[in-house]
Amino acid sequence: MKPRMTLRWIVFAIAAFVMNFPVLATLITAFKPPGEVARNPSLWIEAPTLQNFAAVLTVSDRLNVYHYLWNSTFAALIGAVLPMVVALPLAWAMVRRGVGRGVLFPLVVNLRALPLIIFAIPLYMMYSVVGLLDTRLGLGLILAVVNLPLTVMLLVNAVAEIPAEIEEAAHMDGARLPRLLFKVVLPLCRPALITTFIFGFITAWNEFLFGLMLTTRDAVPVTVGASFFFATSGGGVQWGMAAAVMVVAALPPLVLGLVMYRRITGSMVAGAVKG
Amino acid sequence: MTPRRSVENALLAGPLVLFLLAVLGFPTLLSLIYGFSETSFQTLTTPQFSGLKNFRDVAADPAFWQAAWFSLRFGAITALLQCGLGLALAVYLAPLARRHGWTVAILIIPMIVAPAMMGLMYRLVLHEFAGPVPHYLYSWFGWSPSFLGPANVFKTVVVAETLQWTPFAFLLFLTACQSIPEDLREAAAVDGTRPWRLFWKIELPLMMPTVFVALFIRFIDGFRVFDNIYTLVGAGPGGSTTSMSIYIYETFLRRGEIGKALAAAILLFATAFVVLAAAPRLLRGRSA
Numbered sequence: 001m002k003p004r005m006t007l008r009w010i011v012f013a014i015a016a017f018v019m020n021f022p023v024l025a026t027l028i029t030a031f032k033p034p035g036e037v038a039r040n041p042s043l044w045i046e047a048p049t050l051q052n053f054a055a056v057l058t059v060s061d062r063l064n065v066y067h068y069l070w071n072s073t074f075a076a077l078i079g080a081v082l083p084m085v086v087a088l089p090l091a092w093a094m095v096r097r098g099v100g101r102g103v104l105f106p107l108v109v110n111l112r113a114l115p116l117i118i119f120a121i122p123l124y125m126m127y128s129v130v131g132l133l134d135t136r137l138g139l140g141l142i143l144a145v146v147n148l149p150l151t152v153m154l155l156v157n158a159v160a161e162i163p164a165e166i167e168e169a170a171h172m173d174g175a176r177l178p179r180l181l182f183k184v185v186l187p188l189c190r191p192a193l194i195t196t197f198i199f200g201f202i203t204a205w206n207e208f209l210f211g212l213m214l215t216t217r218d219a220v221p222v223t224v225g226a227s228f229f230f231a232t233s234g235g236g237v238q239w240g241m242a243a244a245v246m247v248v249a250a251l252p253p254l255v256l257g258l259v260m261y262r263r264i265t266g267s268m269v270a271g272a273v274k275g
Numbered sequence: 276m277t278p279r280r281s282v283e284n285a286l287l288a289g290p291l292v293l294f295l296l297a298v299l300g301f302p303t304l305l306s307l308i309y310g311f312s313e314t315s316f317q318t319l320t321t322p323q324f325s326g327l328k329n330f331r332d333v334a335a336d337p338a339f340w341q342a343a344w345f346s347l348r349f350g351a352i353t354a355l356l357q358c359g360l361g362l363a364l365a366v367y368l369a370p371l372a373r374r375h376g377w378t379v380a381i382l383i384i385p386m387i388v389a390p391a392m393m394g395l396m397y398r399l400v401l402h403e404f405a406g407p408v409p410h411y412l413y414s415w416f417g418w419s420p421s422f423l424g425p426a427n428v429f430k431t432v433v434v435a436e437t438l439q440w441t442p443f444a445f446l447l448f449l450t451a452c453q454s455i456p457e458d459l460r461e462a463a464a465v466d467g468t469r470p471w472r473l474f475w476k477i478e479l480p481l482m483m484p485t486v487f488v489a490l491f492i493r494f495i496d497g498f499r500v501f502d503n504i505y506t507l508v509g510a511g512p513g514g515s516t517t518s519m520s521i522y523i524y525e526t527f528l529r530r531g532e533i534g535k536a537l538a539a540a541i542l543l544f545a546t547a548f549v550v551l552a553a554a555p556r557l558l559r560g561r562s563a
Contacts, residue, residue, distance in 0.1 A: 008371045015364055016381045019438050022396035023388060025407050029399060041402075041410040086290040093287035097280075100288050108295070110551050115499035117520040118540045118547075121527050122302030125309070145298050148291075177283055206389035208502040209520070213528070223391045227506050230395060239405045246395055250388050257387035261380040265446055 023250070029243035037239040052244035065248060068225035071136055072205050073252075075221060078140025079204030080197050083151040088193075091155035092185055096167075105152065112149035119145070120213050127214060136219045139211060143204040150203075151196050158192030159185065195263040202253040202264070222249040310537040329538035338514060339539060342522035349433065349518060350497035356437045358489050361444025362482075366474060369452045379449065383442045390439065394506030397435050425512040432504050432516055436497060444489045451485040452478065491554060519543055 017024075029037060033049045040046060056065055093099035123142060124133070132138030162185065170184045186193075211221040220228075226249045229242050257264060310329055312322030333339050364382075372379050385393065400406050401422040412419035422431045455478060463473050479486075501520035510517045510525060517525070523543070527536035 005371070008368060011364075012368055012371055012378055012382075015368075016378075019382065019385050019441065021438075022393060022400045023384060025400045026396045029405075037405050041405050041407050043407055082294075086294050089287040090291045093284055097284060099284045104288065104292070108291075111299075113495045113551055114547050115520055115543055117499070117501065117523045118306075118544050119299060119302055121523070121533070121536055121540060122306040122309070123298075124527075125305055125533075126302050141298055144294070148295075152291075202387060206387075206391070208389060208391035208506070209524075212505075213524070223389045227391060227395060230398065230506075237405075239399060239402075242395070243399060246392050250392050253387050253389070254384065258380055258384070261383065262376070265379065265383065265450075 026243045026246050029239055030247045032240050034238060034240050052240040053248075055241055056244045056248060063229070063245075065222070065225070065245065068220055068222040069248070069252075071139070071215075071219050072221040072223070072249075074136040075139040075143055075211075075219070076201050076204035078137065079143025079147055079207075080200030082140070082144040083148045083200060084155070084193060084196055087148065087152045087155050088159075088186070088189065089181065091152060091159045092181060094156060095159040096164075105156070108152050109149050111145070116146065116209055120209060123210075124213055132214075134215045134218050139214055139219050139221065140204075142210045142214065143207055146207060146210075147200040147203055151200060154192055154196045154199075155189065158189045162188050195260075198256055198260050199264050202257055205253045225249070306537045306540060309533055310541045312534055314533045325534070329534040330542070332532075332535050333538045333542065336535075338517065339522060341514065342517045342519050345515075345517060346498045346500070346519040349429075349436070349500060350494045352433055353436045353440070353497040354490050354493035356433070357441045357444045357493050358448075358486060360437070360441045361446075361489070362448045362486065364441070364445050365448035365452050366478060369449060372449055373453065379446070383446060385439045386442045388439075390502035391506045393435065393439050394503035397431075397503075397507050401431070423508050423512075425515060428508055428511050428516055432507065432511075435503060435507065436500065439503065440493060440496070444493060447485055447489045448482060451482045455481050 025043065028043055028045060030052050031045050031048045031050070032040070033047055033051060036046055056063070059066065090100060090104070094101055094105060119142070127133040127138050132141070166188070167180060167184060170180050175183065205221075206223065207221075208223045208227075211224040212227075215221065215224065226242075226245045229245050230237055309322055311324060311326060313325040313328070314322045368378070388396075400408050403409050403419070403421070408422075409419040420427050422428070459477060460473065463477060468476070498518075499520055500518050501524070504511075504516050504518060505521055505524075508516050510521055519539075523536050523539050526532050526539065
């Protein structure tokens with residue numbers, strides 16, 4: 001190996017270590033027995049154990065991690081799928097017919113840049129009137145808004161890449177609009193839809209502010225549930241268990257993200273550049 | 276346009292428009308009503324019109340201006356640090372990333388972790404008894420700063436935000452760097468151009484549009500920061516890490532001053548609107 005490349009590997013290793021340090025340290029702490037954390041805060045585990053994970057994954061009065069995980073899954077599914085359902089028809093209408101190009105598209109895209117707290121308070125008030133406060137559906141609806149800008153951008157890009165000739169050929173064959181959308185546009189957009197879904201699911205799963213404000217007990221997502229674990233544990237924080245909760249909470253998006261990292265890196269760049 | 280076509284278009288755009296109206300339109304209306312009213316959680320259904328009183332309260336609150344100043348500084352500093360670091364890493368590691376794609380996956384892990392989780396993780400890492408960072412500083416240097424104390428907390432949250440989101444800037448710059456045609460570099464190499472000169476004279480100018488986009492996005496995200504600061508230190512010692520978002524949140528839920536919180540949110544919205552309307556023009560002006 002050329003020395004210049006070796007230096008690059010060293011820089012990569014340092015950057016990876018520093019930027020991932022909190023994740024790494026949390027992972028290590030999660031495998032330390034309760035007594036060891038305070039005595040040995042180093043990155044070395046003297047007596048590795050799974051008991052923190054066993055405690056976290058056991059349902060108790062104080063903690064039911066499955067409840068949080070289910071809330072996050074349900075809300076994130078709504079938050080990822082709903083924007084695709086409403087955005088795909090608009091994306092097609094915009095690309096092929098210019099519908100919404102002047103006002104609607106810039107409006108939606110700019111939502112990405114607004115501080116979410118602006119909407120959190122009036123939503124809290126509206127939800128308390130219509131009974132959506134502390135429900136998975138209510139949380140999912142607002143997560144759908146969070147995902148809408150990127151979804152619209154990615155799907156507009158995807159529709160724009162469909163060659164117009166394919167659609168014209170289908171049109172010649174007498175396909176009406178619904179048939180054209182379902183039989184031609186939808187299948188051709190499938191790769192983009194998968195990417196959009198993964199990205200939306202991760203974003204929705206990781207969201208915190210709305211979970212904090214709009215849920216209290218029944219619909220608490222795992223990001224908020226994990227933070228309870230730090231605040232309410234009376235005396236000192238049980239670091240081993242807290243670390244295990246965080247590992248469990250961070251794992252689903254991490255696995256999804258790493259398995260599909262090529263797709264999400266591409267879409268992140270597309271979203272940023274078009275925005 | 277034929278009537279059928281316009282019906283079709285309405286049906287195609289309809290779901291998105293209805294969804295936006297229901298989930299954002301109505302709440303926006305609510306915030307305008309309550310922003311100009313005297314309200315508390317007890318009198319939620321009977322708001323009393325109070326004109327600009329809430330806005331005067333906000334403008335007279337030093338904590339509001341402190342939060343605005345914090346968010347501006349935080350957004351600007353973190354955006355510059357992330358883009359500087361991200362650009363350097365992207366240009367330097369581009370040959371490595373081209374041959375070994377998995378290295379990119381390792382570097383983007385921080386941005387797949389929820390910012391709220393990252394804040395909690397830093398709480399563990401920096402904890403004076405259980406945290407590895409103070410532990411190693413003590414055993415190597417016999418001394419460790421109080422990371423979350425008043426003197427250092429701003430630097431700490433800036434570093435935490437920077438380390439989590441430098442990967443975003445890195446990714447944008449890496450893509451931009453790899454889309455520069457290879458024959459440009461080869462031509463420069465044939466002419467005997469040194470790598471450093473290649474960067475300043477060819478690569479950086481070609482990546483300049485991406486630099487502005489990245490700075491803008493990172494500034495926006497830094498300005499509206501909530502999750503990681505809130506889970507790491509909350510409002511901070513003496514309110515020193517109260518960002519705009521944390522200020523509005525605390526005013527609303529902790530102090531129950533609904534009208535005032537909404538007035539602050541409306542001011543924030545108006546500012547963001549002006550900036551967003553002006554930004555594309557500024558960016559275009561630069562590239563022209």
